[in-house]
Amino acid sequence: MTNATNPVLAKSPDKNLEGIGTQESASTKPAQTKKARLIALLNARNGARTPTICKSLDWQKHTVRAALSGLRKEGHVIVTSKSARDGVTVYRIESSPGKAA
Numbered sequence: 403m404t405n406a407t408n409p410v411l412a413k414s415p416d417k418n419l420e421g422i423g424t425q426e427s428a429s430t431k432p433a434q435t436k437k438a439r440l441i442a443l444l445n446a447r448n449g450a451r452t453p454t455i456c457k458s459l460d461w462q463k464h465t466v467r468a469a470l471s472g473l474r475k476e477g478h479v480i481v482t483s484k485s486a487r488d489g490v491t492v493y494r495i496e497s498s499p500g501k502a503a
Contacts, residue, residue, distance in 0.1 A: 436461075440469055441495065444480065449494025451485060 436459050443450040443458060450458075455466045470480055470493060477499030483492050 437469070437473075441473070441478075441498075444473075444478075444493055444495040446494070449481070449483075449492045452491045452493070455493070 439459060440455065443455055452463060452466060455461065456463060459466075461469070473495075474480055479496040479498075481494045481496045483494075484490070485492050
């Protein structure tokens with residue numbers, strides 16, 4: 403039995419690879435990264451509350467804190483405050499690397 407006649411060994415075109423390298427796939431918009439989404443949340447006028455970040459990015463609290471540490475290492479100045487409403491931590495980017503404060 404050859405590869406062509408054996409249904410297990412016969413190669414069929416991979417549906418997942420269709421369109422790769424074509425004009426169609428090149429014109430699609432790249433997905434926004436979670437890091438970019440986090441920065442967008444933190445750039446809001448009032449910043450972002452921890453539960454909001456967790457829900458928006460499907461992260462746990464410790465992941466949010468780790469990502470904020472990474473942004474700080476990159477040079478982002480992140481201001482931390484407590485919400486007057488309920489005491490939840492609110493984070494806001496005050497300045498980013500390459501931007502004047």
